Ligand code: GLN
């Protein structure tokens with residue numbers, strides 16, 4: 001019999017129960033016992049689902065109250081020093097949870113641990129902070145407790161742990177760690193903790209344990225074969241231990257890592273054959289895994305498309321001689337996809353036919369396992385019985401337009417600076433787009449969506465909001481205004497709802513971090529713009545002021561990064577379709593008299609491939625798509641772009657190549673250093689370094705913003721410096737936004753007066 005496994009399953013619950021349970025605990029409406037009970041129910045639901053579907057290796061310890069990396073930091077006592085008093089003072093369950101959530105979310109006095117993206121997904125983890133003084137020890141029993149809970153329900157499970165290499169390579173040196181010290185230096189100490197834990201799990205009855213090492217798909221991880229071999233030789237050498245499954249995902253690991261793993265005494269190696277199909281060749285090159293089991297990730301854990309069963313079976317067939325046994329699995333944890341297609345009765349049936357969410361993917365894994373056990377004949381029969389996934393509909397007009405496009409688009413207009421000269425003062429002040437989304441604004445949108453108010457009333461309410469936002473900006477004295485984005489629930493979903501080729505779901509929630517979930521749209525077909533999307537609101541705003549109003553669009557890369565995207569053509573081709581729709585929108589905005597247009601590419605760096613060798617190709621299509629969207633404008637129109645981060649090391653060249661007139665970026669938390677970094681890396685265009693941090697409720701003083709501007713002016717000429725907050729204001733309240741913007745304008749005027 002072929003065995004089957006699923007790397008992990010969504011933990012938020014079919015109705016986002018985890019979010020509700022956490023938020024009511026944080027608000028003090030419920031206690032620790034309620035939260036623990038809700039968590040136990042959620043775990044039980046997952047185990048019963050997996051077992052009921054017929055998965056042979058049901059995973060445990062994939063649940064988390066907030067984040068699985070934080071769980072491992074707590075488990076091994078890798079707690080940042082500032083939280084030590086809270087952890088030590090925790091006398092009961094409530095105290096423990098309080099300390100745990102303090103690390104995740106901060107307190108009035110303590111900054112939370114840094115949060116960052118989990119590889120190239122939209123899930124975020126908390127970054128452990130380690131130093132030579134860190135003393136790893138087994139300080140918790142979460143994996144054991146979950147294993148025991150499942151066992152009590154009669155479900156033997158395979159506990160899942162973040163592997164030691166991944167845990168250390170994702171950690172960062174604490175502020176007091178000596179220069180050059182690496183968290184990996186804690187490996188041997190940490191291995192003793194894993195050894196201890198594995199012994200406990202074995203004693204409790206666990207037959208196998210999955211150690212996740214996705215870091216092996218990155219350049220950094222691939223380079224650590226010595227540490228890898230040391231780690232798994234140590235753990236594999238334990239006398240009393242469960243079988244060890246070293247799981248890798250998010251890309252191929254390469255022959256070097258395969259060789260190293262082969263030399264260790266682990267029982268199984270997991271490979272992601274969806275994002276790293278070249279692993280099949282790599283396996284052949286190292287003459288297979290010998291007597292180890294290959295856990296073959298053939299069902300895509302990160303995207304929502306139904307598995308191509310014949311193709312997956314062909315891949316599985318090609319593996320048969322390359323390992324002692326093949327276990328069928330998902331490519332990675334199903335954490336990254338919505339839970340159940342059954343919760344989407346309103347999706348177009350033709351699209352539904354093409355989709356599989358977590359629950360459906362589990363069935364696919366089991367189906368493939370069954371087909372493979374049956375040998376050739378049964379597999380062929382099952383594959384044939386399953387209709388092939390229908391292909392997306394083709395929009396011939398979009399295809400023809402794209403085919404007719406020649407070389408990468410160049411912006412017309414020799415003298416752009418000249419054409420736009422003198423329109424704004426030096427150090428022009430502006431904002432990133434959104435203004436606070438007040439309860440009234442949210443209610444108006446919800447009422448309209450639910451049909452409680454009609455189009456006319458909705459338009460009236462939105463216009464009234466735009467009037468208020470414009471009047472406020474004039475009063476504050478900003479130079480380039482915005483309409484405030486009151487009509488947008490989300491910068492991607494808003495456009496997805498207005499473009500052909502996208503669908504949105506009713507319940508397709510995916511965890512982004514902690515209790516925050518997102519509902520990514522599904523980009524399933526050729527993209528086209530049936531009608532203008534933003535022109536009405538932007539031109540209305542412009543009609544209310546003599547100051548220029550900046551139009552606000554979401555760029556092609558960001559539209560892709562925050563959606564589930566069709567996998568039947570290269571991402572670059574899909575990006576060009578989105579770009580073409582945006583190009584038309586920009587032309588309409590221009591025709592309506594809008595002279596500043598911002599195309600947000602908040603996710604440009606996010607989609608950057610994990611491996612260096614893939615980056616140039618990615619950046620080429622990403623930049624090409626942005627230019628296709630924006631290059632149709634006249635010389636006097638200013639193209640802005642915005643990015644929500646400040647580490648540009650690898651992509652300065654690409655940002656320059658976007659050919660935007662102004663790029664606004666997060667900079668407040670990095671103290672303007674990046675202005676100098678960008679300049680010395682060759683960035684020559686306009687720059688709007690965020691002069692204050694909108695992620696904090698603090699109102700910055702005029703003096704500190706002035707100081708930030710002066711710092712920036714040491715690195716760029718005043719003609720290139722723009723003044724803005726570091727991101728949109730929609731999550732803030734007016735009580736913070738108004739004084740902050742007044743101080744920003746006052747600071748810009750003071751500095752301007754001296755130029
Ligand atoms: N224009 C968007 C806003 O202001 C940009 C948001 C973002 O970059 N994440 O909300």
Ligand code: ZN
Pocket residue numbers: 432602642643644645726727728
């Ligand atoms: Zn931003």
